[in-house]
Amino acid sequence: MTPTIGVFDSGFGGLTVLRALMKRIPQARFAFLGDTARLPYGSKSRRTISRYAAESAQFLVREQGAQFLVIACNTASALALDAIEEAVAGIPVLGVIEPGASAARAASKTGDVLVIATDATVQSHAYAAACARLGLRALEKACPLLVPLVEEGWVGPLAAAEGDEAHAALAAFAPPQVAVTAEVIRIYLAELISDAAQQGLNPDVLVLGCTHYPLLRPLIEAAVPKGMRVIDSAEAAAEVALVRFGAAAAAVPQGETALRCFATDSVEKFERLGSRFLGQAVGQVELVDLGG
């Protein structure tokens, strides 16, 4: 079988990680699995999450021939990386949290960073721990409304755009739905920055610690204080993957499919929303049964 990078998420938010990977390592073949039947992982115990993640990883390795694994799920990266490595012994496994923390260290001058993520990721304090290991002080904040806002599509048609163009376009045209999302982001960031100041922190980096948040990047960049850098864990993970797997990833023979997407449930929702996360059509999503 042609070498494949396996990408795993509890849902389809991890398609933003796949998108970053496909941009960085365009010559590789990819297999993406969303364990949509058993999401959300965030409300489950470490033992259960480890079992689900291990089963998913084994599917990508044994059934799809993945020779490298990227865990595009913050919860699984935080709680189940050891269990996954054990389940697919010999296959290199990369999570999204360590790369996010490393990128934050590279970007921060003050050594103080902010992290926004889901409730489950924040409660695991995995980003704070990874940052601490690199000598950074991190303050984390759960932003539970951002995932449903993204899934509702209230990100505007411009979220796919990047950089200054998106900012200018947003300023000129913001439907009420996008204005709501912008206001939610403003409220969350104001609370977080105020908390940071009270704790004597001087943050100059904001880490997007959830796979859904890259779709909000233009709105988030418009909301952060001047000079604060926004770090996307998905992009950071893709950078690390390029270094570790890039050279080894074989070219895809002409005429063969370079991407296959699998889900354990809700294939229709995956196909409908997935293209927004991937930035291109996901094509047909194949249903798999992992038991459990």
Added chain:
Amino acid sequence: MTPTIGVFDSGFGGLTVLRALMKRIPQARFAFLGDTARLPYGSKSRRTISRYAAESAQFLVREQGAQFLVIACNTASALALDAIEEAVAGIPVLGVIEPGASAARAASKTGDVLVIATDATVQSHAYAAACARLGLRALEKACPLLVPLVEEGWVGPLAAAEGDEAHAALAAFAPPQVAVTAEVIRIYLAELISDAAQQGLNPDVLVLGCTHYPLLRPLIEAAVPKGMRVIDSAEAAAEVALVRFGAAAAAVPQGETALRCFATDSVEKFERLGSRFLGQAVGQVELVDLGG
């Protein structure tokens, strides 16, 4: 054992139904079970939902001596009422959808009603079917942001208040979080009312088809067109329960606890958020294991 009304929900949103029941039938004893370990039901198959709901109902009947059951979960009411009745043969079972539809018929002069609910409830079209059986035309709309907004607490301290006082207070004082929720409601209702007009409907009733929505009632009432009545399925179910179970519900002996709350997981979140839904302290929540 003293007669007990068992109240079941997939989460703790059903506490708004319990609240309405306790107000209507204050002399009864109540046992509430939230199947928090297995939520959300909305994304699962009818077969799985039926099994979970039947197990939960059996716990309330066999372990807690419930002699009447109220299914305070729109998804379970829509998909599993038959399975529950079979599982607890001989025990009267009341869902929230039929009472909501009946109350809508009593309130509507035009015969056209609007229903807002979660994605799962709307996809089941259970409200539209129940309304059609009563000769009403119903248009349903999923409002996926409202549950997370309620769970985030962006309903303001005034959501517990009722009627004109709440409206006046809201107009005078709305923190930015509440303004966001009000704007989300305005956007959803504008879309729904526009769709209704395009279909030639002339709705004069709006049904709150989700257990979380009563906490948004002041904001929703402020947003509907003048003359449109807002019907709360929780209150409608409590009215029906009073007629069916009220006389039979025995008085609670003095000194005995009139309410026990159970959950299959996330007891801490239940205790923390539950009081907001119940309108009073939920007290200690007992953890139960239903297997599965």
